[in-house]
Amino acid sequence: MKKPFRNALAFVAAPLLTATSLPASADLVVLQYHHISSQTPASTSTTPDLFRSQLAMLEKLDIPVKPLQAATEQALSGKTGSTPVAALTFDDAYSSVYDTAAPILLEAGIPFTVFVNSQAITEKRHGYMTWDQLKDLARHPEVTIGNHSADHAHLVRRPDETEDAWHRRVTASLDDAQETIEAKLGTDAPLFAYPYGEFDAEVETLVKKRGWYGYGQHSGPIGPSSGDTRLPRFPMANAYGGTDGLKDKLLSETLPVDANTLPDGTLKQNPPVLHLTLPDGMKPGPLTCYGSQVGQLSVTPTGDGQTVEVVADRSFNSRRFRYNCTYPAGNGRFYWQSVQWLDLSQAED
Template sequence: MTAGKLCISATLLSLLLVSLTTKADLVVLQYHHISDATPPSTSTSVSLFKAQLDVISDLGLEVVDLHEATENLFSHSPSMNQSIALTFDDAYESVYSVAADILQKRTLPYTIFVDTKAVGNQGYMTWDQLQALAERDGVSFANHGAGHGHMARKPSEPKADWKQRTTQSLDSAQAELQKKLGTGLPLFAYPYGEFDETLEAKVAERGWFGFGQQSGAIGPLSGKTRLPRFPMANAYGQLNGLKDKLTSRAFPVDANALPDGIMASNPPTLTLPLVEKIKPARLTCFASGMGRIDFEVLGDKISVKAPRPFNSRRFRYNCTHPAENGSFYWLSQQWLDLSQPED
């Protein structure tokens, strides 16, 4: 082989290695209302929504179909392109009256997770409106349960009762979506983002992907029944941190080895394996309402624990670490205190 061919081969090998180490992930954005007049905690203003879409476009990121992209990510030959998927929980009317036209003009696909019992109630879409959206290109519908109940098993709830009510919610919603909209996508969004291992098992038994409300990107090591999404309501979707979220990478640990988030002690301890890509000196962790928190390196583990107890039903530990090309590995561990009252 000539020196010139050796040089070309070395260059190609170098490019291949770079592509393998910089493989991109899927970032899923979670919305509820797109409105200036609905509850602030679950609303994204119209101007902010448009600005968020502008940032996605300016970064050259492709907006993709959620189901196809998730299937692709866990395939033997996943796409190498960083991509974005848009999701809307509950099927609020503002998605039909405001967001749908904005997205249609930009030819962007999106998925609506439908609470089938809420359809037709005040503030929600009707079945006619959902059927009208179903006729548009790029619009898909998926399961958000029937009634938006808290689905993790309650501390004093008999197992048989829990099994009956969760099975009813999951399966009746899926049947209704099939009947009314002709869709049976294997996608489920947990109400309130709450889940436990037994609920995850139900989702897995059905061959579905399960999506939460904890932040982060989705990669091959993400748990198929605990997939993260970035909340995009006004409080969380401001533009000053949006680029880091859109270009984030999945944290390089096996998500299935992490806890389901049901809290055994308060404050809880999150234990992470110390993997090659994570350098403790570059790791930063935060806790809901407490800002940055400390962690300990104990042998081949990282132990993350808030300095004081929490008094809310749901809260999170978020950890980030620099990745390639100015992006960040991003991990969000949601915790659920079942002793606290339901919403």
């Protein structure tokens, strides 16, 4: 018999928050992990102690953790209800997830999704799970296995790549991974996580054609205005997952801006200009936006009073960066919207 969530986390020694009063609606917050370890690169790792503290905060705020696909479908259809909902995801299928995270989650009966890049598993690369370990996880009803491409390559078409070559390369990566996962594990979930969180309209079209949900690495909750092939997740590595800011993320709501009106993020100018049209009743004044490594962004209302231009005061020199915007939602909560930009002139990782 599974132990109650509270008993499974009773050993956590971390400051916890009291329950918060909530407004009438709520959205889905997806937390994104890679390694759960103190021995792996800090930029993609969450220490075991921090991981336990994050789970404890979910419990203290009384936020249920649900399976990713069902929770996503409910959030997109606006049927999440009045209680915030969370889902947990792990990219790459690292061995620390099997050794450290999975025992904690399975003991507590908490569902989670592992996104697999299949070649790393087949080639038995150091630090990754094996197919036997993934099969062991997949037998649990709490565990879903998703697609993270075959080779974990950058999927957006390269500047010197023909459309035909790009289409063959990316189609093979998407389909080979899905076919291998189904052959090895007997599962075929319509869940895809973009390597590096990179996507554009062309890649989204391929994901949509397959009937998959596509998850990025730009932050924010999922709600009715989200796009089903550009779904946000909150990165939970050490630098981003600290408990000081976690409450705001877990209780956030989607800024009600239609995802179809947002750019796909491929950089056309540097710094990029983001146009946001706020719904009636939201005035531009309270909107606050920040850019990766540049701090607060300029937010300038345009003539109609509901549309704003968001831009940094200097150029970016990284391949990926984000504009994150928040707006007060009442009761100490925030609406949240993030756009990840991709500069194809910068070298691939």
